[in-house]
Amino acid sequence: MRAALVQITSGDDPAANLDTVRGHMRAAAGQGAEFVLTPEVTNCLSASRSHQASVLQLEEDDPTLAGLRAEARALGLWLLIGSLALKTGDPDGRFANRSFLVGPDGEIRARYDKIHMFDVEVTPEETYRESAGYRPGEQAVVTEVAGTPLGLSICYDIRFSHLYRALARAGARILTVPAAFSPVTGAAHWEVLLRARAIETGCFVLAPAQTGTHPASTGKQRSTHGHSMAIAPWGEVLLDAGTEPGVYMVDLDLAAVDAARGKLPSLANARDFSGPA
Secondary structure (H helix, E strand, O other), rough: OOOEEEOOOOOOOOOHHHHHHHHHHHHHHHHHOOEEEEOOOOOOHHHHHHHHHHOOOOHOOOOHHHHHHHHHHOOOOEEEEEEEEEEOOOOOOOOEEEEEEEEOOEEEEEEEEOOOOOOOEOOOOEEEHHHHHEEOOOOOOOEEEEEEEEEEEEHHHHHOOOHHHHHHHHHHEEEEOEOOOHHHHHHHHHHHHHHHHHHOOOOEEOOOOOOOOOOOOOOOOOEEOOOOOEEEEOEEEEEEEOOEEEEHHHHHHHHHHHHHHHOHHHHHHHOOOOOOO
């Protein structure tokens, strides 16, 4: 399988971000991609809740989702929209952080709402309360891309290894981790966490990422780590995109999943246990 990881610097203008991603999808198709993956919050990266409320849409009305579905259909590509920030109609006004798998026919094959909310104080100057603006999801999702089982996750989920073991035990052979990772935690933990999840599960891990300093018409600008990555089931780094926006290609030999699991069958050897008391 030839995959293309799209690394972008989304701003807070969804229309501009859509144009950028469409261009990258066309470039990926020109390089023979079968599967294109975009980062977390592809449509709008903003630190301003009021701005988000003014530009975000419900899923059924979202122009980014409609535009990317149409582009996938026109190009005949599988597409993982890493996530879109979407209105939900919830009484508390919180949004969804939702990943979509789109087929080559443009139809939505699966949805996944980010389960783990990024509520942390990285430094006194860098504090996040994702749960204040987004409602957490409750359902883990395994779907299929071109006949290969695919486990979905988003960004901060990567720190919760039990989710990935559950996805792998449910059949996943590829895990997706679209992200908008903090520069501080990204430099410290991004690569090692991705490699650990690949090694623990014997899966390929594909992690398209936001990068750089993000344009903001209102509110504080955010920066993200970049370094979109592809990791093999034995833990080798197949791709590290660095910090430049663009399209990064990787070829996946899916036989490597069985080879890794044959050498180190930790999924098969796992046992349920009781305690600690």
